[in-house]
Amino acid sequence: MRRSRIFLSPPFVGPEERRAVEKAFDSGYVAPCGPMVDEFERRLAKLSGRQHAVVVSGGTAAIDLLMAEFGVDSSWTVLAPTLTFIATVGPAWHRGAKLVFIDSDATGNMDVSLLSRALADLARPNRSPTQTRRRPRLLVLGVDLYGRCCDYDAIAALCEQYGAVYVNDSAEAVGARYKGRPAGSAGIAAVYSFNGNKIITTSGGGAIVTDDAGIAARARKRSQQSREPFPWYQHEEVGYNYRLSNLLAAVGLAQLKKLKGILAKRRAHAERYREVLDLLPEVEGENHWLSVALTDSEKARDRLLTRFAKADIEARPVWKPLHLQPVFRGSRTYGGEVAETLFALGLCLPSGTGLTDADFRRIFKVL
Numbered sequence: 474m475r476r477s478r479i480f481l482s483p484p485f486v487g488p489e490e491r492r493a494v495e496k497a498f499d500s501g502y503v504a505p506c507g508p509m510v511d512e513f514e515r516r517l518a519k520l521s522g523r524q525h526a527v528v529v530s531g532g533t534a535a536i537d538l539l540m541a542e543f544g545v546d547s548s549w550t551v552l553a554p555t556l557t558f559i560a561t562v563g564p565a566w567h568r569g570a571k572l573v574f575i576d577s578d579a580t581g582n583m584d585v586s587l588l589s590r591a592l593a594d595l596a597r598p599n600r601s602p603t604q605t606r607r608r609p610r611l612l613v614l615g616v617d618l619y620g621r622c623c624d625y626d627a628i629a630a631l632c633e634q635y636g637a638v639y640v641n642d643s644a645e646a647v648g649a650r651y652k653g654r655p656a657g658s659a660g661i662a663a664v665y666s667f668n669g670n671k672i673i674t675t676s677g678g679g680a681i682v683t684d685d686a687g688i689a690a691r692a693r694k695r696s697q698q699s700r701e702p703f704p705w706y707q708h709e710e711v712g713y714n715y716r717l718s719n720l721l722a723a724v725g726l727a728q729l730k731k732l733k734g735i736l737a738k739r740r741a742h743a744e745r746y747r748e749v750l751d752l753l754p755e756v757e758g759e760n761h762w763l764s765v766a767l768t769d770s771e772k773a774r775d776r777l778l779t780r781f782a783k784a785d786i787e788a789r790p791v792w793k794p795l796h797l798q799p800v801f802r803g804s805r806t807y808g809g810e811v812a813e814t815l816f817a818l819g820l821c822l823p824s825g826t827g828l829t830d831a832d833f834r835r836i837f838k839v840l
């Protein structure tokens with residue numbers, strides 16, 4: 474019998490999700506609105522410790538709506554860690570913002586001392602050609618790398634000091650905690666992702682969580698083509714079609730019920746790896762979305778990658794730092810060497826909730 478492929482982080486779904494979809498189907502709300510959407514938003518607000526949640530078609534859409542909210546355009550500078558997925562900065566890039574990348578600290582998360590240096594440099598008023606002093610508009614995107622919260626308090630304090638907007642990308646961090654507070658509780662707003670590989674999934678989906686009623690209301694409106702409350706289709710601005718389907722919200726609700734068990738399983742997987750491997754240092758409260766091994770050399774990483782591939786097991790290098798991506802060549806970067814080292818040595822290991830003892834035997838045989 475052919476052994477099945479072991480994936481990095483496949484969806485952990487079963488009869489509960491199937492039943493939830495059927496229930497949503499039978500409700501008649503086979504549309505991007507309905508009772509499951511409303512309920513999913515209520516539950517996510519509670520999970521994040523926020524007043525409001527707005528569910529949308531993906532984490533990227535959630536970030537894009539926040540860029541729309543703040544009117545990010547070519548007059549803005551957006552600061553983000555270099556060690557993250559491109560989706561963190563994609564929406565700002567599409568709007569023409571100048572991107573500035575910040576190196577990691579030893580945990581892999583954004584180095585706040587470098588962020589401080591960057592903000593101090595960038596917050597100085599520019600002299601425009603007409604000699605009027607212009608303060609640059611700044612937005613900081615914190616990222617909870619691999620489900621490990623970045624330093625919310627330090628980033629918030631720096632943003633306050635330099636008048637920057639703080640948005641947190643908690644796409645990978647559903648269920649994680651920072652000093653006892655939920656992931657997603659930082660910044661003026663934060664985002665979650667429910668992509669198929671995330672800690673909980675709606676197959677594809679995302680959310681904005683915030684305490685600001687205006688931000689939530691405008692994001693909800695923009696996610697539905699910015700339609701005004703008229704009997705006909707009336708628009709004072711151009712919106713987007715980003716709302717989450719009621720069927721998918723039903724999957725999300727079923728997943729949320731399992732979250733505690735999912736987190737326990739992921740933690741157990743990480744502990745199993747940590748017994749025999751050097752992992753990225755543990756960050757208190759992390760959700761163990763992906764376990765990341767630190768190998769001795771790039772060669773060792775590549776050798777492991779090859780062996781995993783031969784054994785039909787999915788493993789991946791950590792995010793390639795954004796400042797090394799051809800598309801962002803020439804972007805201003807503070808530091809970069811730590812992220813480059815983590816990229817050279819780091820290997821994301823299979824971390825799916827449903828990993829079995831037999832799976833681990835195969836994985837450890839390769840290791």
Ligand SMILES: Cc1ncc(COP(=O)(O)O)c(C=O)c1O
Nearest residue numbers: 531532533558560561644666668
């Ligand atoms: C850090 C980070 N930001 C944003 C996203 C985008 O989320 P989505 O795939 O739901 O659009 C992801 C994951 O895909 C991510 O890992």
